[in-house]
Amino acid sequence: MNEQQAIDRAEEIIHQAVDGMSPRPTLERMGPAPVGACIARDDHGPDDRVQVTVAYKLTGVPGSEAQNLVRQARDAWLKQGYKHNSSGEVDWTSAFPTVYMRTGPDDFWMDAVTGVVDRAKGEGLASLSVTSPCFLPPGKSKALGATPASPAAAFEAPSPDDPATGRALAHSSRIYDALQVGSAPTQPGEGLSTVRDESGASVHHTWSTEPLPEGERAAAVERAQTFFRSAGWTVRRVPTAEGTPGVVAGHPGEHTVAQVATSTTGAVRIAVTTPATGPASAGA
Incomplete structure (x- = not known):
């Protein structure tokens, strides 16, 4: 596909x-x-x-x-x-x-x-x-x-001076604060990347929390949802294979999308996608 x-x-x-x-x-x-x-x-x-x-x-x-x-x-x-x-x-x-x-x-x-x-x-x-x-x-x-x-979509390492890189990292930082759990070492395929395709270029930042008990995973996702709603993001809950619904949120002033979902590995996975063109700094 x-x-x-x-x-x-x-x-x-x-x-x-x-x-x-x-x-x-x-x-x-x-x-x-x-x-x-x-x-x-x-x-x-x-x-x-x-x-x-x-x-x-x-x-x-x-x-x-x-x-x-x-x-x-x-x-x-x-x-x-x-x-x-x-x-x-x-x-x-x-x-x-x-x-x-x-x-x-x-x-x-x-x-x-x-x-x-x-x-x-x-x-x-x-x-x-x-x-x-x-x-x-x-x-x-x-x-x-x-x-x-x-x-083909082309993947490449984003420039650290790229405003989109700053936005993605800033949003990830706020999500980390909202989750209130520790992050895991970077896994293969995680981190920062830029993808270019027919629709343009976007910066992706993906990372995971440390493994958590089931109840703590669900609570962390709920805290993320509460953060998104309080910050004015558009929030949707989506089903996941793990059972606990994930959260997809859209930033009100950008075309940034954040995803937070639990994993059968015991971690909570986070992905932030933001256009390579946009505001120079991330809003709350």
Whole structure:
């Protein structure tokens, strides 16, 4: 799989949920370019893989329909033969009722979320997100003997004087403070890198915490989520193979995306992706 194939499949899954909805919403794209560093490296794949996340707000319908749209997305995906990622039980009275599902056999993960805007009136805003499995960029695939189906992404070491490097490290530092746990020595494939592809250049910073007991891992992710929300980031919870939902957050003043997710190795993995062009310093 390459980036375009992953995006196309994610878009297909989104439209399988949306095209039959009533009332029919308008799709409003969320976030920057969808490709980012892979943080689900628990299947012993190469450490320089990437993954794609495509997310949309469902707009143009009354806020009172938000929860109904999430239910319709769930039903449409079930008709496609997709499976719940958990028991399938959803607490529809919670602030953010969420449906977690996955496709088979290609193993794309998706969620449908409704966030309450006005609890008294029962109004909210629905959104859908699809995340691909991790895959090698075409240039890396070619090195393993495969034929890339799109132009290769080029990985290189970023300059320490690059403002994007400073932004990525500054955001990682704030996330480290929020997690309140120690970091592990840099693992193969972690650290700073710049990727250049058809959409431009981005700086990636990936790192891991020390191994933690299950409860402490979940608590650390919750602290990260609290930090992102208090700092004004746009926050989404996403399912993970480990079980504890991860967090994907978008910075309000940049096109920076941060991912925080638990790992079956016992660590919490963090990835920060920021465009190579942008503000010279990272905001809180």
